[in-house]
Amino acid sequence: MRRTKNGSEDNIPSSDEILSPLVDEDSGGNVSGGCLKKGPWTSNEDEILIEYVKKHGEGNWNAVQKHSGLSRCGKSCRLRWANHLRPNLKKGAFTAEEEHTIIHLHAKMGNKWARMAAHLPGRTDNEIKNYWNTRIKRRQRAGLPLYPPEVSLRAWQHRHNQDTGGSNIVGKDHHDLLQANSYDAIPDVKFQGKPHNALSYMPQLPEISSCMLKRGLDSSQYGNFMPSTMHRQKRYRESAPLFSGPDGSVKTPFHQFEDNSYDQVAQSYGSPFPLDPNAATKNAMSFGSFEGSHSLTNGNSSASQHSKETEKLELPSLQYPETDLCSWETPIQPAMFESVDPFIQSPPTFMLGSDCLSPRNSGLLEALIYESKTIGCPKNHPSHKNSNSCSITPGDVTDSYNMTAGKTEIDDYTEAVSPFGHSTSTLFSECTPISATGSSYEDPALTEAFSGSNVKSEPLDHVWTPDREKEAKNGVEFTRPDALLASDWQGQSSGIEKETTSMTDALTLLLGDDLAADYKHLPSGISTTHSGWGLDSCSWNNMPPVCQMSDIP
DNA sequence: AACGGTACCAACCGCGCGTGC
DNA sequence: CGCACGCGCGGTTGGTACCGT
Numbered sequence: 380m381r382r383t384k385n386g387s388e389d390n391i392p393s394s395d396e397i398l399s400p401l402v403d404e405d406s407g408g409n410v411s412g413g414c415l416k417k418g419p420w421t422s423n424e425d426e427i428l429i430e431y432v433k434k435h436g437e438g439n440w441n442a443v444q445k446h447s448g449l450s451r452c453g454k455s456c457r458l459r460w461a462n463h464l465r466p467n468l469k470k471g472a473f474t475a476e477e478e479h480t481i482i483h484l485h486a487k488m489g490n491k492w493a494r495m496a497a498h499l500p501g502r503t504d505n506e507i508k509n510y511w512n513t514r515i516k517r518r519q520r521a522g523l524p525l526y527p528p529e530v531s532l533r534a535w536q537h538r539h540n541q542d543t544g545g546s547n548i549v550g551k552d553h554h555d556l557l558q559a560n561s562y563d564a565i566p567d568v569k570f571q572g573k574p575h576n577a578l579s580y581m582p583q584l585p586e587i588s589s590c591m592l593k594r595g596l597d598s599s600q601y602g603n604f605m606p607s608t609m610h611r612q613k614r615y616r617e618s619a620p621l622f623s624g625p626d627g628s629v630k631t632p633f634h635q636f637e638d639n640s641y642d643q644v645a646q647s648y649g650s651p652f653p654l655d656p657n658a659a660t661k662n663a664m665s666f667g668s669f670e671g672s673h674s675l676t677n678g679n680s681s682a683s684q685h686s687k688e689t690e691k692l693e694l695p696s697l698q699y700p701e702t703d704l705c706s707w708e709t710p711i712q713p714a715m716f717e718s719v720d721p722f723i724q725s726p727p728t729f730m731l732g733s734d735c736l737s738p739r740n741s742g743l744l745e746a747l748i749y750e751s752k753t754i755g756c757p758k759n760h761p762s763h764k765n766s767n768s769c770s771i772t773p774g775d776v777t778d779s780y781n782m783t784a785g786k787t788e789i790d791d792y793t794e795a796v797s798p799f800g801h802s803t804s805t806l807f808s809e810c811t812p813i814s815a816t817g818s819s820y821e822d823p824a825l826t827e828a829f830s831g832s833n834v835k836s837e838p839l840d841h842v843w844t845p846d847r848e849k850e851a852k853n854g855v856e857f858t859r860p861d862a863l864l865a866s867d868w869q870g871q872s873s874g875i876e877k878e879t880t881s882m883t884d885a886l887t888l889l890l891g892d893d894l895a896a897d898y899k900h901l902p903s904g905i906s907t908t909h910s911g912w913g914l915d916s917c918s919w920n921n922m923p924p925v926c927q928m929s930d931i932p
Numbered sequence: 933a934a935c936g937g938t939a940c941c942a943a944c945c946g947c948g949c950g951t952g953c
Numbered sequence: 954c955g956c957a958c959g960c961g962c963g964g965t966t967g968g969t970a971c972c973g974t
Contacts, residue, residue, distance in 0.1 A: 509941055
């Protein structure tokens with residue numbers, strides 16, 4: 380700590396400590412009764428507290444005031460003790476090892492500071508939190524990604540191992556699962572082994588990498604990247620860098636669309652997407668594309684009830700089960716579409732990750748925003764037959780890859796109109812892998828699926844026909860690198876080298892030569908075309924089953 | 933030297949959970 | 954069952970030091 384204000388930190392008593400000027404003004408200086416002192420602790424107070432703990436042990440903090448005469452609330456005492464006075468506390472800067480651990484822990488847990496602290500003896504959650512927030516700022520300023528690529532990879536590996544080791548829906552009654560209109564009922568949706576198709580694969584990557592990339596940036600102070608009061612455009616520009624430019628410069632997702640790379644990539648693939656020149660739509664798409672990975676805009680902040688349940692699962696934010704909606708499997712809720720600025724405003728509430736949804740993680744304002752949005756959604760009215768009318772259940776989107784979403788309220792959902800003047804379904808198509816096919820609404824089958832009236836569950840393999848595959852290649856959503864990867868995988872898996880080349884070209888366009896080149900140096904199993912998104916889709920089968928994240932104590 | 937912006941961090945706040953009555 | 958209380962957590966605020974102009 381650089382400062383040594385009023386000696387509370389350096390144990391040098393001062394007159395200020397004796398007669399602390401920091402008594403809560405509201406207390407009028409009366410520190411007795413219910414009016415307790417606030418502000419920095421003095422060494423005197425520290426001594427009193429230490430003595431008290433020696434005598435009575437930790438706990439029962441509210442009794443401190445009674446027994447010791449310390450004019451601090453129990454809560455304050457507990458914090459002081461836990462963060463500064465208890466023995467074995469490490470002071471000073473984090474070591475490189477600790478930093479490394481923190482990074483990995485954060486990739487694994489998200490903003491679970493206390494849990495992270497448990498892995499760092501002598502460190503407090505507050506310390507870690509402050510460190511992380513500082514790190515976020517620093518890296519954001521420096522234009523560096525929050526996580527090193529290898530961390531993203533490891534997180535993915537961890538996730539993948541969990542996935543393959545956990546339950547999966549393959550072989551299960553998929554339909555039943557999809558029918559379960561409850562987050563609780565949503566199992567660990569897995570696409571076992573290698574992806575059967577690009578769409579089944581795609582969700583896996585973004586939920587890890589982009590989730591990670593965003594997550595840290597989504598801590599409270601930087602939730603939604605920037606204060607809501609900041610000008611939108613400014614925020615875009617200052618948002619956490621997610622892409623590296625050819626010159627090493629970092630580009631935000633919005634940079635991606637400020638230049639022509641977006642279109643270039645799309646054109647290189649002959650995308651049928653108009654890549655809407657309309658700014659709003661473009662934003663919507665760009666947001667959607669990242670919203671599509673959800674993590675990017677959700678991070679930790681969101682307010683939703685079901686989060687509580689999932690949080691109880693003690694699932695780290697990056698260990699989202701397949702129900703974790705830091706993926707494209709995420710149901711899209713009204714907030715997403717009704718936000719004037721989905722990137723700025725209250726993020727969708729569909730994050731099922733342990734800390735993605737927690738109301739506690741959301742600011743009160745966010746919660747209110749969402750609440751107001753929810754209320755504002757007529758279909759969300761309690762009287763409506765289905766409270767989820769304005770949303771899509773996890774299963775819906777989960778299965779959207781094969782366009783066989785279970786019976787859902789998609790029909791309702793498609794009726795909503797975004798502030799952009801797009802139907803939510805349009806946005807949905809832009810925000811989900813559905814759009815990756817580029818045929819969300821060109822394909823009659825898909826259209827039918829989205830009509831919501833007669834949705835059939837079909838095996839993945841039934842849906843992924845060669846034609847569909849071709850569609851996907853042509854219409855891959857270029858707002859999503861992972862989609863590109865998926866396409867890449869498709870191309871390679873089917874021996875279409877040309878496609879792969881195009882893929883690489885596209886990535887080069889998207890990521891820049893340097894970055895793309897860097898990927899070639901990544902170890903086996905890691906993408907040769909990208910790192911920011913974790914792994915090479917074509918290396919799916921080569922992924923070592925080693926869960927590096929488990930190395931963390 | 934003065935000023936403003938920034939970085940950093942301790943402390944605080946609000947909320948939710950668990951428990952006991 | 955409802956309430957109060959203790960506790961823990963994540964997020965936010967406020968104060969100070971540092972740095973650049």
